[in-house]
Amino acid sequence: xxxVLPSRGRKGDAVxxxxxxxxxxxxxxxxxxxxxxxxxxxxxxxxxxxxxxIGGKETLYGEVIRSVIGNVAEKILAGVKEDQPPxxxxxxxxxxxxxxxxxxxxxxxxxxxxxxxxGAHFPPVVGRDIARIIGTLTDILEEGVKKGIFISTxxxxxxxxxxxxxxxxxxxxxxxxxxEWIPEVVKQLSAGINEEVAGEIEKLILRAISx
Amino acid sequence: xxxVLPSRGRKGDAVxxxxxxxxxxxxxxxxxxxxxxxxxxxxxxxxxxxxxxIGGKETLYGEVIRSVIGNVAEKILAGVKEDQPPxxxxxxxxxxxxxxxxxxxxxxxxxxxxxxxxGAHFPPVVGRDIARIIGTLTDILEEGVKKGIFISTxxxxxxxxxxxxxxxxxxxxxxxxxxEWIPEVVKQLSAGINEEVAGEIEKLILRAISx
Amino acid sequence: xxxVLPSRGRKGDAVxxxxxxxxxxxxxxxxxxxxxxxxxxxxxxxxxxxxxxIGGKETLYGEVIRSVIGNVAEKILAGVKEDQPPxxxxxxxxxxxxxxxxxxxxxxxxxxxxxxxxGAHFPPVVGRDIARIIGTLTDILEEGVKKGIFISTxxxxxxxxxxxxxxxxxxxxxxxxxxEWIPEVVKQLSAGINEEVAGEIEKLILRAISx
Amino acid sequence: xxxVLPSRGRKGDAVxxxxxxxxxxxxxxxxxxxxxxxxxxxxxxxxxxxxxxIGGKETLYGEVIRSVIGNVAEKILAGVKEDQPPxxxxxxxxxxxxxxxxxxxxxxxxxxxxxxxxGAHFPPVVGRDIARIIGTLTDILEEGVKKGIFISTxxxxxxxxxxxxxxxxxxxxxxxxxxEWIPEVVKQLSAGINEEVAGEIEKLILRAISx
DNA sequence: AATGAATGAGGTTTCATTCAT
DNA sequence: AATGAATGAAACCTCATTCAT
Numbered sequence: 066x067x068x069v070l071p072s073r074g075r076k077g078d079a080v081x082x083x084x085x086x087x088x089x090x091x092x093x094x095x096x097x098x099x100x101x102x103x104x105x106x107x108x109x110x111x112x113x114x115x116x117x118x119i120g121g122k123e124t125l126y127g128e129v130i131r132s133v134i135g136n137v138a139e140k141i142l143a144g145v146k147e148d149q150p151p152x153x154x155x156x157x158x159x160x161x162x163x164x165x166x167x168x169x170x171x172x173x174x175x176x177x178x179x180x181x182x183x184g185a186h187f188p189p190v191v192g193r194d195i196a197r198i199i200g201t202l203t204d205i206l207e208e209g210v211k212k213g214i215f216i217s218t219x220x221x222x223x224x225x226x227x228x229x230x231x232x233x234x235x236x237x238x239x240x241x242x243x244x245e246w247i248p249e250v251v252k253q254l255s256a257g258i259n260e261e262v263a264g265e266i267e268k269l270i271l272r273a274i275s276x
Numbered sequence: 277x278x279x280v281l282p283s284r285g286r287k288g289d290a291v292x293x294x295x296x297x298x299x300x301x302x303x304x305x306x307x308x309x310x311x312x313x314x315x316x317x318x319x320x321x322x323x324x325x326x327x328x329x330i331g332g333k334e335t336l337y338g339e340v341i342r343s344v345i346g347n348v349a350e351k352i353l354a355g356v357k358e359d360q361p362p363x364x365x366x367x368x369x370x371x372x373x374x375x376x377x378x379x380x381x382x383x384x385x386x387x388x389x390x391x392x393x394x395g396a397h398f399p400p401v402v403g404r405d406i407a408r409i410i411g412t413l414t415d416i417l418e419e420g421v422k423k424g425i426f427i428s429t430x431x432x433x434x435x436x437x438x439x440x441x442x443x444x445x446x447x448x449x450x451x452x453x454x455x456e457w458i459p460e461v462v463k464q465l466s467a468g469i470n471e472e473v474a475g476e477i478e479k480l481i482l483r484a485i486s487x
Numbered sequence: 488x489x490x491v492l493p494s495r496g497r498k499g500d501a502v503x504x505x506x507x508x509x510x511x512x513x514x515x516x517x518x519x520x521x522x523x524x525x526x527x528x529x530x531x532x533x534x535x536x537x538x539x540x541i542g543g544k545e546t547l548y549g550e551v552i553r554s555v556i557g558n559v560a561e562k563i564l565a566g567v568k569e570d571q572p573p574x575x576x577x578x579x580x581x582x583x584x585x586x587x588x589x590x591x592x593x594x595x596x597x598x599x600x601x602x603x604x605x606g607a608h609f610p611p612v613v614g615r616d617i618a619r620i621i622g623t624l625t626d627i628l629e630e631g632v633k634k635g636i637f638i639s640t641x642x643x644x645x646x647x648x649x650x651x652x653x654x655x656x657x658x659x660x661x662x663x664x665x666x667e668w669i670p671e672v673v674k675q676l677s678a679g680i681n682e683e684v685a686g687e688i689e690k691l692i693l694r695a696i697s698x
Numbered sequence: 699x700x701x702v703l704p705s706r707g708r709k710g711d712a713v714x715x716x717x718x719x720x721x722x723x724x725x726x727x728x729x730x731x732x733x734x735x736x737x738x739x740x741x742x743x744x745x746x747x748x749x750x751x752i753g754g755k756e757t758l759y760g761e762v763i764r765s766v767i768g769n770v771a772e773k774i775l776a777g778v779k780e781d782q783p784p785x786x787x788x789x790x791x792x793x794x795x796x797x798x799x800x801x802x803x804x805x806x807x808x809x810x811x812x813x814x815x816x817g818a819h820f821p822p823v824v825g826r827d828i829a830r831i832i833g834t835l836t837d838i839l840e841e842g843v844k845k846g847i848f849i850s851t852x853x854x855x856x857x858x859x860x861x862x863x864x865x866x867x868x869x870x871x872x873x874x875x876x877x878e879w880i881p882e883v884v885k886q887l888s889a890g891i892n893e894e895v896a897g898e899i900e901k902l903i904l905r906a907i908s909x
Numbered sequence: 910a911a912t913g914a915a916t917g918a919g920g921t922t923t924c925a926t927t928c929a930t
Numbered sequence: 931a932a933t934g935a936a937t938g939a940a941a942c943c944t945c946a947t948t949c950a951t
Contacts, residue, residue: 079910095389097308101946111912113948118910122946174392181385181392182306183450192457199459216483221462222441222476225448229440230433237436239394246403248410251432265433272427273484290935312921322937327922329935501931517811519730523925533933535927540931544925596814603807603814604728605872614879621881638905643884644863644898647870651862652855659858661816668825670832673854687855694849695906712914734942744916749943751914 080118082108088129092171095178130186133172138194140165142201151209159267163258173235215274291329293319299340303382306389341397349405351376353412362420370478374469384446426485502540504530510551514593517600552608555594560616562587573631581689585680595657637696713751715741721762725804728811764821771827773798775834784842792900796891806868848907
């Protein structure tokens, strides 16, 4: 779609451009729908260059997955400080996820497809990431329960709720824009998760667990 | 994978078997990852039979989409009765979605992939379905607000929350089972949305909007 | 192209309709370009009916060839009477060919394609027909030479000239009509071989051999 | 990067070999009867190479048509000099067509099949070529009429006569050789248009139009 | 480091033919 | 006599990958 000028700059450019293009194409078309030709075209390199630098389609996909959902726990949990009250920690956790999704618009489609295919391509780090996130979330909730401000709930379900809400909202944007019959009110919602939407979701999640 | 007995029964069997097999394969592999050969194998028919009865891969996919997410509003809104109090209506709405997802396990992966690719294959009815669901949900929420039991919120966001939570929970089952490092507690969650999970999500959603 | 009503009349209708349709399709598309489906469609019968009554595509093509260029010598030589002067005999021969071509518009394309593929499907009768025609033509020319009104020439070459001229004129009609850049004068020539064209060709052939 | 001259003589070979093979196969079997596999086999390349360099079967056929009957007017009219008397010009025109047909033995079958299917694949240049040829022929004839040596006739009909005679003679060679019952005299005619045959046809055509 | 050319394996689709009724 | 359904074989075409430079 976006033809790329073959502006060769510094060394290593090629690899970066390949990864960017690959991320775009994989996120738009999925693994099976992606053509290596198309990635090469968008990256402005010869197809063989991809094989020279990176390897096959599978390897390339792995790289993309790693760069998109690798070490995501880091980003999500970075802001959660020990000295915050649990309510603030929850807010930080929610906002971090929102920022992660918004800063990386290719993430939602890729994760949804990966989930749909049973995570066939998830790198090992994903399990550890989920573990860390659920662990921290459990701590936050337990602390809240102890302080009498949260109800007791299942952390994993809550996590699915936050992730699911946000990703579905994000991923539904193109559909909202395209389909006829969708109510005008819905169409006018912002494609990205802007402050209004973020606030609304944050509010609902907190209301759901607040005593 | 499942070899199918070539049990030739009544007429029309072939078409039904083809659609069933196609739904399975498309849901497992996505459009690009699906091989027509595989569908034929699982349906126990010759590949050409698919073309004779239905047409190409694209048409077949369209049929699958139609049968899986066509007229889903019907099922979801069927139980919402006029004389219920808004809280009951919300519960009915949530439970209907859960049942729809559980009765049709192929739905979650297919919808997630479709969403990921911008709904390229959604039939026109999907727009109308979403419109009807959002419409009914809006009515329920407004009624609840009027009666002083619900807070005011954005119906579409709430819908994304319900759908997103449920589909992510459902679709994450294989990943939970497979990945190492996932906490034991999480692994032991049921794959399907059983009563416990359903009740938890229902509870959280209602808490989120209840005044 | 012409959809045919499935008007079942007398018995044997089907076979006749099949042969008519087959002649049309083979003449338009050639053997390789013809689809048995298309013949069935145009004949208004089920594809299997063709196999039931006639046999495979090859057999059907044979039948068409036989009916189109079988015993053509009969028609061409029928009018040549013993008591005519050689000039009249030549005219009769030319006019008979013209009438044969005009009465059977499917003949020209079929013959041209058969010739192009080396007559792979010619039935044995074709050889005998050519022999008879060349024989009679030789007689006519020799008689003319003896009477001092014709020059001596090679009968087969003359035959190719008559047949070639007429078939090329006839077969070029669609091309004349379709291509741009063709001079208006040429476009306005009649598609069929009308009296004017017939007379012109007859005149040229006779001038060519007349002393 | 690209060497100016094909250093090994190997580059571009593939395309040339493909076109040669394609011309042969299409001329022998027609479009519908041609298998891309067969072309690849004869060209000594992998089937995919054809698609890489040229595109699909249809495109390949177009290229063949272009190379076989593209700019044929050039060759036919090249020898016709202004200062020749009209009779010489006619002879040149006839001999040029003969040479064109003889130098390109694939031409006759391809043109005959194309004509039979209404010139579906003729490139635009064909119309212009016919226009130019008819134009020149008209000039020659008018000049002859003015000088009192030609009769008045329809140029297009005369052109069909020349082309038709020659192509039918040429294309009938395999049939003459194969069929039984064909008179020995006819069988012994040369397959190609040798000097004897060329002279005979030239003589007949000139006699036909000479006053 | 990078590429144009080439290819084997396998994809979707077509088609002449047969089968069961 | 006639047909809707079904199919094996083979057609066209694609695509991830490798090769030679």
